[in-house]
Amino acid sequence: MSESPEPLLSVQGLEKHFPITKGLIKRQVGAVKAVDGLSFDVVKGETLGLVGESGCGKTTTGRLITRLLEPTGGKVVFEGRDITHMSQGALRPLRRDMQMIFQDPYSSLNPRHTVGAIVGAPFRIQGVKTEHGTKKAVQDILELVGLNPEHYNRYPHEFSGGQRQRIGIARTLALKPKLIIADEPVSALDVSIQAQVVNLLEDLQNELDLTYVVIAHDLSVVRHISDRVAVMYLGKIVEIADRQALYEAPMHPYTTALLSAVPVPDVKRRTERERIRLQGDVPSPLNPPSACRFHTRCWKAQEICKTVEPPLAELATGHQVACHFPENAPKDAVPGDAGTAVPA
Amino acid sequence: MSFLELNDLRVHFPTDDGLVKSVDGLTFKLERGKTLGIVGESGSGKSVTSLAILGLHKGGRAMISGEIWLDGEELVSASAEHVRTLRGKKMAMIFQDPLSAMHPYYTVGAQIVEAYRIHHHVSKAVARKHAIDMLGRVGIPQPERRIDSYPHEFSGGMRQRAMIAMALSCDPELLIADEPTTALDVTVQAQILDLMRDLQQEFNSALIIITHDLGVVAELSDDILVMYGGKCIEYGTAEDIFERPEHPYTWGLLGSMPRLDRARTERLMPIKGTPPSLINVPSGCAFHPRCAFEGRTGGKANTQVPELLETEGGHLVRCHLPREERRAIWENEIKPNLESV
């Protein structure tokens, strides 16, 4: 990971609150804080993994970054330009540089268009002229993602799930983007196909110098492809760190619990593994717990966790965590610095 | 005779495009109190097998042959009505997505009560008490209140608990769970797996868990059956499958999944190609077009269907490679790569 002075993507205090209305005149009575103050940078060439359980806001975050949704607060800065409230028209040229891969390879491709038309659409929409014509360019991309270029005239239903996801990837690559947001890119695929697509994403990153933000719930997949990982819980980042630090010495109890919950294909150790079992489900983002949102399920929670929200503090180099009682923290680190703590 | 025995079970579906051989000669045994994990990708025939055991293909277009022995009774030749009376009582099923698997218009309680009363002639009040009791046992808080909720008012984890309560309401001796945790979040998945493990011990039922997730299988199973193209390609104890697997497909599955319990590998080792179409199953060994070692079978791979043979102590493998060579490949070529860099 290279340290560059200006990150490719910078997210500062990003918020998305969906209003809840009530009564005769639809008066706003509250808000679902789907994303509630996210800050992180993504530098060129790296992969940031965004993990969390359903309702944590990871998909909303992806849509905010690509401006499929408009943030209600905070800033999204892409290549030094503030795109937070840019109009759709002004965004259009930027869409070339920022693309999205979706989860479901079945529903994200128009069944009535040929592969050639689907992958070639970005050229037409952006009005890009290519040296040897669009068809040649599309066939080159198909080859790049491991599809047969001769399948140019086939329809999506003639392909298997894995191949369809390759078509989806080919479409995003058409205009040589700089940043790709991948929302659960492999979770709808069979195990053997998942690995193919993960490898493809890695190869493409090396070849085309891509930057990824990968949104996923599968912690092992995220570890495999990410350089840095952010863990989200109910609209907030609770921990963000380099891959190795996060997986080997997680500081936030939630991260620890998540890692412990992943079933591991190791029969010898299944009886001896120490398990941390969280009680209950993720609370509703409609009415999240006060202060530290994890305190209702945390085995380390104390009184302060219910009253003072722990800030996201850097406890080791590049390792930020929002917890009053972090695990694996260096001795001199001051968790949840009292000076910056936000009273709930 | 074992509690459950499948003997050369075949489930074929005639379609306009040809005969779909979803399950093509499946044989296995399962005792009470034991757990069998059936692993396979989409189209491997694992779900069709479970529906066949429950007799849910009866009366449909499926052509079923072979034998299914449950507690000394043969089910393939039994009447549909007789199998129906066993369903829900002697054998029950937990489905993947509890949101779509429960009727959206009826309360959770009504659906459990219905399941109980079809097999027990008791009053509604008695059945309701039983349902509350079951909901409590699967860990739903305030069951006497939640029993009147609709499925959509439950969270994903609670719904799956309710589904389990429904399946267990008649104390079945055989429980089949089809991808029971696939739709759930990881922390909730862990809770449900714990719950299933505990309940199985409590009820001493035979459990079949069907999944694509090797991690889930490893957590629960005593024995594991790996399916590919409608056939069993490897069968053994959990240790056999995870410690000394002998089929190239099993190796491929293990190489495909990133694992948290080991150091990160630089690259995953996927299986090339895609799962076979069940209409045009490849000739010979169905796996041969995707097999990395197909060349070492001396040309048998695409002409002869390999037999499922015992390699040692109940560990069965369907592969043309000689036993010694398989072991050598595992030890020297596969295992070191899985161990990571």
Add this chain to the structure above:
Amino acid sequence: MVTYIIRRLIWGVVMLAIVSMTTFAIFFLVPRLAGATSDSLAARYVGRTANAEQVKIAAERLGFNDPLIVQYGRFAKGIVVGADYNYGPGVERCPAPCLGYSFLTRLPVWPDLLTRLPVTISLALGAAVIWLIAGVATGVVSALRRGSFFDRASMSIALAGVSLPIFFTGIVSLVLFSYGRPFAITAPGGSFTPFFTNPVQWAYSLLLPWITLAFLYAAGYARLTRSGMLETMNEDYIRTARAKGLTERVVVFKHGLRGALTPILTIFGLDLGLLMGGAVLTESTFSLPGIGKYAIDAITSQDLPKVMGVVLVTAFFVVLANLVVDLLYAVVDPRVRLT
């Protein structure tokens, strides 16, 4: 829930206001585009014996020279509080809801509509019961025996039912089944008898129109039910129901049909609402004095106030049916929350 209903009622009133404005605008403009002047319009009210001077005065009194907006305001006010009509010979009080006076009969429209409503309601409700039962039953059996002879035959008949117009099926049934014909199933007399006068005679007089009208709708409902059932019977929860060991009968009727009925309910409500505005073709074919027949007569004689009355009454029933359907939806499907 209550706020929802109130909000929907407010919207309903707004909708009706918009409908009334649109129809008023159309009916205000149509005669003028055809070359009519305020005077020629007023002439229709004062009668043939009136001279030009009287007509002019009447036009002024009736407000035909006022701007469109003012005339609409008077029309709307008439619906709410009633109106006074003053065309020369004397002032006539038209109580609310005043939908105006007929050009031809010089009688207010509203009481006319009221006398015709029972006929239309009788026709619509009776036919609805028949088509619901026949259509849903046919659809269910077709879905369960997909591809069978019954399925193909009933779906072919359904196709015919949807395609054949009432004036064809109606006349065929009149020729075959009315009194004195080979397969008579109606009593002599044939004209409409109110339910409260003689229920048996009521049913007898309406049997043929019911069947004819129901045939048209049952066909559509059979197709709708069939496709709905086919879809529902593939749902996961049906598999669950079977896995519980329920008998097929319970699976089909308690779990399957319940799921498939929701869209049918929607269409049913809207169809019924529309029919309250008169089954024009059926009523004309069988000479039933309902709202549809009234509308047709009004249109052929260019009696604009009557036509507007029918349009408004129909709109009212459609808006009402929409609201009822949405409320029923919440009753049928617990996932639907009315907010």
